[in-house]
Amino acid sequence: MANEIFICHNCPMTRTMATIGTKWKPIIIYTLGLKKQRFGLIHAKMELISKKILTEQLKELEEDGIVKREAFKEMPPRVEYSLTNKGLELLPILNMLTEWNAKHQQGQ
Amino acid sequence: MANEIFICHNCPMTRTMATIGTKWKPIIIYTLGLKKQRFGLIHAKMELISKKILTEQLKELEEDGIVKREAFKEMPPRVEYSLTNKGLELLPILNMLTEWNAKHQQGQ
DNA sequence: AATAGTGGATACCTTTTTGTAACTAATATG
DNA sequence: CATATTAGTTACAAAAAGGTATCCACTATT
Numbered sequence: 207m208a209n210e211i212f213i214c215h216n217c218p219m220t221r222t223m224a225t226i227g228t229k230w231k232p233i234i235i236y237t238l239g240l241k242k243q244r245f246g247l248i249h250a251k252m253e254l255i256s257k258k259i260l261t262e263q264l265k266e267l268e269e270d271g272i273v274k275r276e277a278f279k280e281m282p283p284r285v286e287y288s289l290t291n292k293g294l295e296l297l298p299i300l301n302m303l304t305e306w307n308a309k310h311q312q313g314q
Numbered sequence: 315m316a317n318e319i320f321i322c323h324n325c326p327m328t329r330t331m332a333t334i335g336t337k338w339k340p341i342i343i344y345t346l347g348l349k350k351q352r353f354g355l356i357h358a359k360m361e362l363i364s365k366k367i368l369t370e371q372l373k374e375l376e377e378d379g380i381v382k383r384e385a386f387k388e389m390p391p392r393v394e395y396s397l398t399n400k401g402l403e404l405l406p407i408l409n410m411l412t413e414w415n416a417k418h419q420q421g422q
Numbered sequence: 423a424a425t426a427g428t429g430g431a432t433a434c435c436t437t438t439t440t441g442t443a444a445c446t447a448a449t450a451t452g
Numbered sequence: 453c454a455t456a457t458t459a460g461t462t463a464c465a466a467a468a469a470g471g472t473a474t475c476c477a478c479t480a481t482t
Contacts, residue, residue: 219340219344221412222411222412222414223337232330233325236325236326257459258440258460258462261460280458281447283448283457295414295417296414299407299411302410306403307329307333336469337470353430367469367470369429388478389428389477389480391430391478
């Protein structure tokens, strides 16, 4: 029975959660969708997130190669975000999650 | 452009996150998998989670109809957890997430 | 009689996450 | 000259999440 136990760090789900397992990241990715969007618009769409958190989460997503950031040397600043291929591949999976959720929500 | 903005509470992804968007829930569901398992085994498999949190997350998953709990009137107690149909439907989607993650992890 | 075994509950404390408000840079407009 | 504009940053405060240790119930074993 000992070998039924695996170490979490080797658990694929745990590793996946380490990348996208936060409250906001899946929502940011879903909000970005197929479009290239400015920081301000993303922030407006997501309403409840603070600028600080959005900035920070976008930065992590960029570091993980999920989001692409393009800053234009203008004033006032303009920064556009979009999903990389890696991020785009996540989109259909996230859509399946929302469909799963919608399907099971009649009870409410 | 105003109608490009949607309210987060009506955002399908936000609603989905409200159900399974925590650090531990996807891992618990993934760990349960197709098997019916006792509390102690789940806890051992997940190593880094405390009993308190595991209990609490399992209770929420049960309330959301994702996990089924069977308690046997024995001493010492025996409690078996398994996924409901709703939970089972999540499994292939979570697997796609781990595959996505594995695919993109060469860079590390 | 003492101890092990299991799935919790509880009180308490620490860490992590999130939010708020004010401030900045460089240009354009009134 | 004052003000608006945008994408942050920073210091500070609050809230949420998570962890630790201890205790319990009841039976079986030593």
